[in-house]
Amino acid sequence: MKIIRTVGEMQAFSDEARARGKRIGFTPTMGYLHEGHLSLVRASKADNDLTVASIYVNPTQFGPTEDLEKYPRDLARDQELLEHEGCEALFYPDNESMYPPGFQTELRVKSITDHLCGASRPWHFPGVALIVAKLFNMVKPHRAYFGQKDYQQARVIRRMVIDLNFDLEVVVCPIVRETDGLAMSSRNAYLSDEEREQAIVLSQALEEANEMYREGERDALKLKNRISLTIQRAPLAKIDYCEVVDGETIQPIERVEGTGVAALAVFFGKTRLIDNHILGEPWNLSP
Numbered sequence: 001m002k003i004i005r006t007v008g009e010m011q012a013f014s015d016e017a018r019a020r021g022k023r024i025g026f027t028p029t030m031g032y033l034h035e036g037h038l039s040l041v042r043a044s045k046a047d048n049d050l051t052v053a054s055i056y057v058n059p060t061q062f063g064p065t066e067d068l069e070k071y072p073r074d075l076a077r078d079q080e081l082l083e084h085e086g087c088e089a090l091f092y093p094d095n096e097s098m099y100p101p102g103f104q105t106e107l108r109v110k111s112i113t114d115h116l117c118g119a120s121r122p123w124h125f126p127g128v129a130l131i132v133a134k135l136f137n138m139v140k141p142h143r144a145y146f147g148q149k150d151y152q153q154a155r156v157i158r159r160m161v162i163d164l165n166f167d168l169e170v171v172v173c174p175i176v177r178e179t180d181g182l183a184m185s186s187r188n189a190y191l192s193d194e195e196r197e198q199a200i201v202l203s204q205a206l207e208e209a210n211e212m213y214r215e216g217e218r219d220a221l222k223l224k225n226r227i228s229l230t231i232q233r234a235p236l237a238k239i240d241y242c243e244v245v246d247g248e249t250i251q252p253i254e255r256v257e258g259t260g261v262a263a264l265a266v267f268f269g270k271t272r273l274i275d276n277h278i279l280g281e282p283w284n285l286s287p
């Protein structure tokens with residue numbers, strides 16, 4: 001696997017691959033990889049000639065009191081995992097290359113970021129959109145792979161790709177869960193044993209709402225109340241948000257018609273976990 005540190009080298013790698021007619025798949029990550037990330041790499045390997053993964057802990061998507069400094073990092077292990085998956089290149093830029101002195105540009109995707117994580121972390125999606133747009137211009141992929149666990153993020157990126165005419169396809173892959181149902185996340189590493197035990201309540205709550213939905217319940221408030229009540233059974237859980245929104249626009253709804261999404265963010269101690277469940281027909285999340 002080729003390790004690429006500079007923007008120029010990354011662009012040259014992709015230009016050369018494109019000139020040879022190769023299709024490039026891209027998995028952007030912040031590292032500390034788990035099975036969720038590796039499922040994206042595998043999907044990219046299956047669909048494309050070359051797969052590039054990036055590892056960059058992007059400062060602009062973290063708030064001033066968030067976990068940027070202590071975000072878990074293990075480059076040697078990540079490298080080994082990516083090699084094992086047959087990833088052709090790892091782009092691992094530093095802050096100076098990504099945000100050189102004089103950097104000024106901001107990028108905001110509007111109403112789709114009004115609710116859920118966009119409301120509780122208003123700095124987050126401008127930072128994500130900015131870095132992903134920059135990475136797209138550096139890696140020049142034909143397809144880019146994101147996880148459904150970050151549902152709102154996937155919708156924001158899809159919107160940005162359409163609005164800014166990026167010539168690539170956004171592919172959204174299913175959530176990968178631990179055997180007890182907890183959605184995989186690099187931040188699960190922060191949980192104490194007790195928090196980890198109680199965190200299974202998140203997927204249980206979403207599953208209960210989905211069961212209600214399957215039995216015919218369409219009232220968003222009732223679905224949302226069931227999720228909150230179930231989460232409140234875990235004494236260490238503190239709900240940041242728990243909503244049922246339209247799957248396309250990410251706006252609150254009264255009834256689930258078409259595709260809805262039950263989405264939540266819950267703190268266990270200082271660790272904020274997110275999860276979601278699509279309510280409705282299996283749905284192609286890609287543009």
Ligand code: PAF
Pocket residue numbers: 028029030056058061128131132150153
């Ligand atoms: O989902 C993530 O890990 C990050 O938000 C991303 C897409 C790599 C941008 O920093």
